Amino acid sequence: NAGVTQTPKFRILKIGQSMTLQCAQDMNHNYMYWYRQDPGMGLKLIYYSVGAGITDKGEVPNGYNVSRSTTEDFPLRLELAAPSQTSVYFCASSYAQGEISPLHFGNGTRLTVT
């Protein structure tokens, strides 16, 4: 049972490049999330999904896209990378069971855009 797996762990992009951050979970969780963590700012929600085929914007969605074709996978796409997207990105999942369950996090991806 691997939990939430994120790849890559580190990445450097040039301004204007694109990339996809991968996230997979093997816990059969319904809900999945992408957060970004900037120094001194806590975690901010980018996008979330309540199930395959359903996604919705969070607090800071601009510059990102997501898809959820399966329960297990929730990739985050960055188009035309900008320096403002330099951050640590966390994928998380939780199980919907009527009451809120804690988020299970991946180990994060540190992205630098130069």
Add this chain to the structure above:
Amino acid sequence: AQTVTQSQPEMSVQEAETVTLSCTYDTSESDYYLFWYKQPPSRQMILVIRQEAYKQQNATENRFSVNFQKAAKSFSLKISDSQLGDAAMYFCAYGHSGGGADGLTFGKGTHLIIQP
């Protein structure tokens, strides 16, 4: 929208002593959930403790306990017998009731330093 405020950017405590981290939140809901997460230098986010708003009893997990004051919208974390391994960033988080589909709202974090 809900907000979570952690007013202590950094706290320092001697090993084996007790430390309390503060958290306040703003919400108009009566049913919700609160969490404390720990983030060590490894960057991993680890759940420390959770509290359901409908429960009056404060949650405890070994050396970790909370002081939940619903009327004051306060949710502090007490760490007893501090250990070097407790050094980390600590984040307070709020979640809606009803499954929490739209995730948690996090505070900015408190950096906890343990002095040997």
